[in-house]
Amino acid sequence: MSFVESEERIALRKAVAEFAAKYGPEYFTGKARAGEKTTELWEEAGKLGYLGVAVPEEYGGGGGGIGDLAAVCEEMAAAGCPLLLMVVSPAICATVIARFGTDEQKSKWLPGFADGTVKMAFAITEPDAGSNAHKLKTHVRRDGDDWVLNGTKTYISGVDEVDAVLVVAIQETGPVLVIVPTDAEGFTWHEIDMDIVMPEKQFTLFFDDVRLPSDAVVGSPDQGLLQIFAGLNPERIMGASMGTGTARHAISKAVAYAQQRTVWDTPIGAHQGIAHPLAKIHVEVELARLMTQKAAALYDSGRDKQAGEAANMAKYAAGEAVAAAVDQAIQTHGGNGLTREFGLASMLAASRLSRIAPVSREMVLNFVAQNSLKLPRSY
Numbered sequence: 001m002s003f004v005e006s007e008e009r010i011a012l013r014k015a016v017a018e019f020a021a022k023y024g025p026e027y028f029t030g031k032a033r034a035g036e037k038t039t040e041l042w043e044e045a046g047k048l049g050y051l052g053v054a055v056p057e058e059y060g061g062g063g064g065g066i067g068d069l070a071a072v073c074e075e076m077a078a079a080g081c082p083l084l085l086m087v088v089s090p091a092i093c094a095t096v097i098a099r100f101g102t103d104e105q106k107s108k109w110l111p112g113f114a115d116g117t118v119k120m121a122f123a124i125t126e127p128d129a130g131s132n133a134h135k136l137k138t139h140v141r142r143d144g145d146d147w148v149l150n151g152t153k154t155y156i157s158g159v160d161e162v163d164a165v166l167v168v169a170i171q172e173t174g175p176v177l178v179i180v181p182t183d184a185e186g187f188t189w190h191e192i193d194m195d196i197v198m199p200e201k202q203f204t205l206f207f208d209d210v211r212l213p214s215d216a217v218v219g220s221p222d223q224g225l226l227q228i229f230a231g232l233n234p235e236r237i238m239g240a241s242m243g244t245g246t247a248r249h250a251i252s253k254a255v256a257y258a259q260q261r262t263v264w265d266t267p268i269g270a271h272q273g274i275a276h277p278l279a280k281i282h283v284e285v286e287l288a289r290l291m292t293q294k295a296a297a298l299y300d301s302g303r304d305k306q307a308g309e310a311a312n313m314a315k316y317a318a319g320e321a322v323a324a325a326v327d328q329a330i331q332t333h334g335g336n337g338l339t340r341e342f343g344l345a346s347m348l349a350a351s352r353l354s355r356i357a358p359v360s361r362e363m364v365l366n367f368v369a370q371n372s373l374k375l376p377r378s379y
């Protein structure tokens with residue numbers, strides 16, 4: 001593994017940063033506050049190939065790895081445009097279908113993932129089952145050539161703007177992943193009223209005898225567990241990338257303010273009480289970025305077990321870094337940090353989300369304690 005990104009990856013970052021800067025935080029936050037979608041941003045990113053960098057070339061993608069897609073996600077967030085559905089649609093759903101889908105499923109879905117014309121949500125969390133996937137109750141059964149799905153999912157992102165949902169369900173032989181079109185009969189959803197400024201909404205989903213065709217289950221029905229882990233590692237890597245990108249955005253705003261805001265004819269950034277906290281967070285963000293790149297490199301090389309450990313660590317480090325970065329950026333701005341003009345207060349709830357989802361920091365520490373340190377389980 002190289003600690004220096006390839007020239008191609010660096011060029012990709014530069015191009016995405018320049019593209020996202022055309023939209024910027026004013027566009028993104030304005031859309032979120034108005035209850036609108038960032039459709040123009042998503043569509044242009046798709047046409048330019050940024051959403052499909054990790055889709056195989058034979059299906060119209062860039063043929064890269066999750067590290068390339070994570071770089072796109074990070075640079076978008078660093079420009080003030082953190083696209084939550086990037087963590088879900090091209091990272092989880094496209095990856096699972098590319099690795100495990102039938103030839104027909106790949107041909108049907110992957111070209112749309114590649115150019116951004118297809119969006120897919122991912123549904124695993126239930127009211128009584130979050131990190132404990134063994135307690136999932138949403139179930140699917142065979143009925144002739146069809147599948148029939150029943151159950152409930154909650155805190156599922158972006159269902160109102162996707163074509164289908166990749167649902168984790170239980171059948172007699174274990175978990176399976178089922179593709180459910182959003183217009184399927186018996187499938188309804190209810191928006192969760194969130195106090196967070198994001199274009200993507202959160203939903204509770206209800207499946208009431210949803211009848212699906214035989215090809216709704218991804219690949220082989222006996223590979224569900226492998227498929228789940230194939231999707232969760234990219235989810236953590238992408239979540240970490242969005243976190244580090246958002247942290248970079250917050251710190252850049254804080255640094256700019258600390259350079260131009262003067263007290264007694266001295267920029268406030270000259271004072272160690274302002275400079276040292278920002279420097280400390282910059283170090284923490286760079287460490288989180290490095291772990292994220294390691295996790296992506298392990299995943300792209302096929303070392304799923306090692307990638308799982310690194311992806312969890314990257315997610316933890318990025319969550320802590322972005323929460324600290326936004327908090328310190330607000331503190332650096334003083335009262336201005338809470339005004340709409342400076343655009344930091346709206347980032348506060350989203351930065352805390354990085355410590356909760358897609359896996360909480362407590363569950364990451366449980367994972368590290370049990371798997372990395374070989375300590376006994378408490379549950």
